[in-house]
Amino acid sequence: MATRRLPVILAAGLMGLMLPVTAQAAPAQRSGDVTYTVDSTADAPDADPGDGQCRSREGTCTLRAATMEANAGRGATIVVPAGHYLLTVAPPPLPLGPFPDPATGDLNILRPTTIVGAGMGRTVIDAGGIDRVFYNGANSTIRDLTITGGVTKERELVFITGGGGILNVSRLQLQRVEVTGNRADYGGGVFNIPLSDLTISDSMVRGNSAGEAGGIRFDWTGKVVNTTITGNEAINPHWITHPASLGGRGGGIDLRGPGPLTITGSTITGNRATDEGSGLNAAPAYLDSLVPPNTGFPLSVVILKNSTIEANLESANCTRAFAAFLTDGGRLDRTCHNDPPRS
Structure with a gap:
C-alpha cells in the first residue's frame, strides 16, 4: 500500500510548486439564507434532500441531515447545540464514484455553509474512528466546537490518507475550534x-x-491566528528508506506549498517530529529530500508575528528547505530558534 500512497501525496506537493504563486482560493461566498437548528445527537441522513426541510426518517434534524440539505440548496447556517455528536453511519468499503457521499462516513460540506456550535468542549463532533470528521469542498466557516475521533480510510482514491479531522479542498475558516485526537498518514x-x-x-x-x-x-496559503498547536506528532512510518523518506516532518505544522503562511500571536510547543521540524517544517514539493535542512533559494514563505515556537520534541523546532521565515516587515525572522530539542 505504501507505494500507492507516495505518488499521490508527492503529486499534491508538486502541484503546489508548479501552480502560479499569485493564484488564490476563490473569494468567500455567503452561506444560504436558510438556518437549520439540529435537535438530535443521532447520526441519520436526511429523508428527502432538497425539500428544504432538515428531517431524518425519524423526524429529527440531525447534523448529517442539515448538512445534506445545505448541500442540496445554496448552503445554510447550521446551529449545533451542546452535545456529543457521534458519527455512526460507516462509509462503504470502496468508493462509489468520484464525489463524496454526504449520506455516509464523514460530513461533506459541498456548498458555502456556516456551522455554529455552543463552544469548544460543549459541542463535540466525533467521528468515532469510522472516517475523517469533515470534508470541506466549499467556502465555509466552522466555529465554537470540537472536532475529534477522525481517522482516514484506505478506500479513498484521491488524497487517500490526508486529513484526519478535516480535509479542506476549498476555503475554510475555523474560529474557536478545538481539533484533537485525530489521525491520518498526512495532516493528522x-x-x-x-x-x-x-x-x-x-x-x-x-x-x-x-x-x-x-x-x-x-499545501497553499493559510493563516494561524491566536492559536495553540501542541502535543501533535509526526512519526516516520519508514515506508521508504531514510534519508529519502518523506515522513516524520512537521510535528505541529508542515508547509508544502508556496504560501504565504502567516502565523500571528500563536504558540507552537510540545509537538514531536522524528525527522525534521518538530514545531514547523517548510519545504515546497518535498524539496527537503534533495538538500540539507535550512538551505535552498526560497520558493515558499512563512511570516511570523508575535508567535512562540519552542520546546518541541525530538527534532529542531523549525526546519526549512527552499523556504524563508520572515517577519511582517520582510526581514529574516530570528524567533524560530533551532535550539537543541527536548528529549
Missing part, C-alpha cells in the same frame, strides 16, 4: 490541498498524529 488534524486556504483563529490543535504533518498540513 487538518490537510489543505493545493489552491485551498485555511484561516484558523482563537483555536486549539492538540493531540493529533500522522506519519507527516501531525497538526496541520498546508
